Amino acid sequence: MALGKVLDPTASNDHDDPSPGPDAGHLVGKRIGFRIDQIWRSWDWIADIWAEKLREMGAEVSFWRSCGRSGAEGETMNAELKAWLGTIDMAIVGLANCGSCTGWTIRDAIASANSGIATVAVATKNFEEFAHVMAARGGRSGLRVHVLPYPLNECERADVDRVASDYFNGLLQVIGARQMAQMSAA
Amino acid sequence: MSIITITPSTHKPAPAPKLLVSRDCGPSGCAVDWLASKRVEADLDIEEFNRFAYEKGWGDGLPLIPPTEGRVRKFLAENDRYPDEIIALLPPSNADCTVEKIVINAVMAGAPTGSLELIIAAVQAVADPDFELYGVNTTTAPVFPAFVVNGPIRQALDIPFSYGCFGGAVTSAAAIGRAIRLIMRNVAGQVAGVTSQTTFGSPGRISGILLGEWEEKSPWLPLAERRVGALGNAVTCFGAMGTMNILDTTSQKPDHFLEMIGKSLVFPGGNCFSPSMPFGEVMVAINPICAEILAKDMPDIADVQERLWHHASVDAEWLQGLHRDQLQAQGRIRADGRIYLTPEPKDILLFVAGGLGGLHACAMHTFGSSLAQTRAISGVGVGAG
Numbered sequence: 001m002a003l004g005k006v007l008d009p010t011a012s013n014d015h016d017d018p019s020p021g022p023d024a025g026h027l028v029g030k031r032i033g034f035r036i037d038q039i040w041r042s043w044d045w046i047a048d049i050w051a052e053k054l055r056e057m058g059a060e061v062s063f064w065r066s067c068g069r070s071g072a073e074g075e076t077m078n079a080e081l082k083a084w085l086g087t088i089d090m091a092i093v094g095l096a097n098c099g100s101c102t103g104w105t106i107r108d109a110i111a112s113a114n115s116g117i118a119t120v121a122v123a124t125k126n127f128e129e130f131a132h133v134m135a136a137r138g139g140r141s142g143l144r145v146h147v148l149p150y151p152l153n154e155c156e157r158a159d160v161d162r163v164a165s166d167y168f169n170g171l172l173q174v175i176g177a178r179q180m181a182q183m184s185a186a
Numbered sequence: 187m188s189i190i191t192i193t194p195s196t197h198k199p200a201p202a203p204k205l206l207v208s209r210d211c212g213p214s215g216c217a218v219d220w221l222a223s224k225r226v227e228a229d230l231d232i233e234e235f236n237r238f239a240y241e242k243g244w245g246d247g248l249p250l251i252p253p254t255e256g257r258v259r260k261f262l263a264e265n266d267r268y269p270d271e272i273i274a275l276l277p278p279s280n281a282d283c284t285v286e287k288i289v290i291n292a293v294m295a296g297a298p299t300g301s302l303e304l305i306i307a308a309v310q311a312v313a314d315p316d317f318e319l320y321g322v323n324t325t326t327a328p329v330f331p332a333f334v335v336n337g338p339i340r341q342a343l344d345i346p347f348s349y350g351c352f353g354g355a356v357t358s359a360a361a362i363g364r365a366i367r368l369i370m371r372n373v374a375g376q377v378a379g380v381t382s383q384t385t386f387g388s389p390g391r392i393s394g395i396l397l398g399e400w401e402e403k404s405p406w407l408p409l410a411e412r413r414v415g416a417l418g419n420a421v422t423c424f425g426a427m428g429t430m431n432i433l434d435t436t437s438q439k440p441d442h443f444l445e446m447i448g449k450s451l452v453f454p455g456g457n458c459f460s461p462s463m464p465f466g467e468v469m470v471a472i473n474p475i476c477a478e479i480l481a482k483d484m485p486d487i488a489d490v491q492e493r494l495w496h497h498a499s500v501d502a503e504w505l506q507g508l509h510r511d512q513l514q515a516q517g518r519i520r521a522d523g524r525i526y527l528t529p530e531p532k533d534i535l536l537f538v539a540g541g542l543g544g545l546h547a548c549a550m551h552t553f554g555s556s557l558a559q560t561r562a563i564s565g566v567g568v569g570a571g
Contacts, residue, residue, distance in 0.1 A: 001229050001231065001234070002229060002230045003228070003229055003230070004228065004252070005225040005227055005228075005254065005255060006225070006226050006235070006252050006253050007221065007223040007224070007226070007254075007258050007290045008223045008224040008225075008226050009223075009244055009253060009287065009290040009291050009294060009368065009373075010244065010287075010372045010373070011279065011283065011284075011373045012279055012281050012375070013279055013280045013281045013282075038461060038462065038464070038516065039460075039462035041512070067190070067464050068463070068465060069318060069321065069555055070315065070317070070318040070556065070557050071192055071193050071316050071465075071557055072193035072194065072195055073190055073193070073464060074195060074315065074316070074318070074555075075195045098325070098462075099321075099325035099326040099382065099384065100320075100321035100322075100324050100327075100555075102324065102383070103320055103321060104320070104321065107320065127383070130380075130381075130383060134324070134381070137278050137375065137381065138278075138280070139280075
């Protein structure tokens with residue numbers, strides 16, 4: 001045995017805010033934004049269905065679509081995202097359904113959470129753990145993540161619509177939304 | 187929506203300053219300890235150390251050289267960099283990539299001391315936001331940064347640009363490339379199955395691809411000079427999905443070669459045709475024999491790119507319907523009913539390399555949003571290793 005000292009080759013960023021951010025609270029009159037992308041049609045379909053349900057609950061809904069994240073296109077996207085976050089009270093950010101798209105979903109969700117508004121990232125089951133890892137690496141380990149079944153984008157429209165309906169109440173729970181009935185009881 | 191052209195962003199990170207003297211006192215150290223890394227006790231027997239490093243997750247499974255203080259200090263002493271100088275923040279960890287961390291990983295990989303400035307320039311290049319390292323390091327794709335080196339540093343470090351330049355030549359380039367890969371693992375935090383979702387990975391994720399351009403055989407200006415006006419030593423990084431060989435034993439005239447290469451570059455599963463990516467580049471190594479033939483007709487390489495680009499397209503009707511519909515919705519099918527590999531001819535990046543047997547071209551397809559970056563390499567260190 002020849003014991004000696006070696007230098008640790010690793011580095012890490014230990015900054016973390018474990019807070020999930022504020023609850024959504026009651027939704028009447030709230031401005032709720034969906035961050036969608038250009039890859040997952042299933043997420044477009046789910047966002048449309050959830051948007052309609054939220055409108056029925058008295059919320060206003062807007063959409064922002066993430067496209068290229070590099071070059072001048074990326075700068076435009078970053079500016080658009082920042083401006084859009086300034087117009088909403090709550091963000092639903094998706095879809096974490098691959099490697100880079102989970103990365104960018106979480107990065108945009110962290111930007112949203114850091115802006116101080118209620119935020120939930122949406123991930124499919126296979127990428128749930130990865131989403132939490134990336135949130136922690138990004139300094140927001142407590143970021144809310146709502147999980148949809150996997151595989152998802154491979155499903156037919158009718159199956160995806162069913163997922164949208166089945167997982168809507170779960171979304172409200174994860175984001176800390178209070179519905180009118182709960183408010184009356186409180 | 188419509189075709190989105192590739193335009194560099196305007197906000198570029200400032201390059202790290204090149205300092206004139208090392209703060210390190212050489213292998214024996216000095217009164218002031220500039221090395222900030224945690225000292226870890228380990229058995230320095232090579233087999234025991236490698237078992238230890240394997241358990242720590244420091245390596246790639248291949249043997250590592252123990253990064254003792256002596257080795258790290260010697261490497262630093264033969265260069266002109268402060269060990270605490272921050273070169274970049276590397277995603278997804280967003281940890282500080284200091285000169286010290288670079289050197290520790292370079293020692294472990296067995297890279298020569300004279301390669302430090304090349305590695306630093308490579309790290310700066312991949313850290314540019316336009317390279318989109320965040321996506322590169324997290325994606326399900328097998329992408330990894332490949333590097334093309336220009337300038338006399340190719341000869342100084344024995345970086346191959348001729349026979350076997352993409353892999354297989356006996357060269358220090360493998361150790362230099364591996365050092366960069368270890369930095370990706372240990373500093374950027376890219377670990378398959380944890381922070382990287384890469385479905386298959388790639389052999390390129392072990393020692394990378396690091397080769398030179400055979401400038402002396404190229405009828406055109408060096409790649410780095412054409413891209414950013416960098417004269418002399420420079421490195422260009424490209425987010426490569428792997429290598430694709432293109433054989434042509436029959437062509438005679440320049441346009442025959444370009445038709446063969448262009449048509450070979452297009453396949454529906456390439457990220458350049460993915461609806462998830464608004465654009466993409468492609469990099470092609472032209473062998474010296476073919477380059478000479480092309481240059482007789484096209485002394486301006488922009489003409490080569492233009493003609494190649496026209497061949498590198500597909501009839502949209504050829505694509506699977508759902509795929510085509512998504513690209514149609516994004517406005518990427520042009521008036522002629524075709525989808526082109528890249529937004530513009532300039533996005534086909536060409537350089538000259540390879541053995542004198544000719545016959546083959548070597549392409550590297552893109553991840554998509556990762557845009558090639560070129561950086562000049564600061565003056566090489568005092569060590570000539």
